[in-house]
Amino acid sequence: MKTLFSLTGAVVMLGTTLLTTSLAFEASEYLTLTRHRDSDGHLLAGPTHHQPQPSVIQKTVVPAQPQIFERRSTEWGMNAQEVKLNEPVQPVWELQSPVLEPYEQRVGYRRQIEEIDASLTYTFYEDQLAQANYLFEPKHDDAVDYVQDFHTVKDWITQSYGMPTSFQEIWLDSLYQYDQSLWGQALLRGHLKMVAEWRNETTNITLILDGGEDTIGLMADFDSVAIIAPAPMEARIIEGNPIVEDVSIGESSVRDEHSLDAPPMEALPVEKMPTESISPVQYPDTKL
Secondary structure, three states, rough: OOOOOEEEEEEEEEEEEEEEEEEOOOOOOEEEEEEOOOOOOOEEEEOOOEEEOOOOOOOOOOOOOOOOOHHOOOOOOOOOOHHHHHHHOOEEEEOOOOOOOOOOEEEEEEEEEOOEEEEEEEEEEEOOOEEEEEOOOOOOOOOOOOHHHHHHHHHHHHHHOOOOOOEEEEEEOOOOOOOOEEEEEEHHHHOEEEEEEOOOOEEEEEEEEEEEEEEEEEEEEEEEEOOOOOOOOOHHHHHHHOOOOOOOOOOOOOOOOOOOOOOOOOOOHHHHHOOOOOOOOOOOOOOO
16 A cells, blocks of 8 residues: 655744645555744654545645636627637536527526535627626525625625625514524525625626525626617617507597598687577477
């Protein structure tokens, strides 16, 4: 059996670490030896322990970087093929006409953002990237953990876009408001909604944590400012040919077919209108 040895040394002078080295060799076990010197220069050896480790020649530890929209060099206005080539994996689904509007196309991916599972959907209008939607799908035994997920995603977006332009905790019912350990119940019952927004010259972002009827949803929408959905065809027709309605009041819409050829009756001038009251029934003057 091969054994993996790792020797880590640190020289400490007056409480200051001057040097740290790490070497590793291929093996099925990972043996760690730690040593350092105290302030008097005496060599001290720390405890030795074993732990499972992948077989590598040399390991470099780099802080984990979140997958951020811009860091994949995806830009508004890219066509669907450019986005697919830019993505490191194949899409899991695609939709277009006739399911969607003729000008619309959507491409879906699976993602993990800050260790939170998510579905990423790109939306294209007339083959130009216009939207990116993240639907997060964490699984928690305690619903209050969704609040932490909201703040985790908010911090992730802040790394690229700066501080939110607005942040709100909207309480529709204050029953659980003053006990944060119960905020998960507030979400499940629809009492609480959390919203963060970012706005700049090119992008609008809305992060929402919402719930109700024992369900909770966490979603982030990225929208292009310049690329928007075209107006529906019906709206274009109406805009080009506005409908003029006849709003005349008091005119009869039905005429006797014999009166169609007759000239229109002139209105009686106002000054000639009779002013005397007329009895509802007048009998003719009959004489025998």
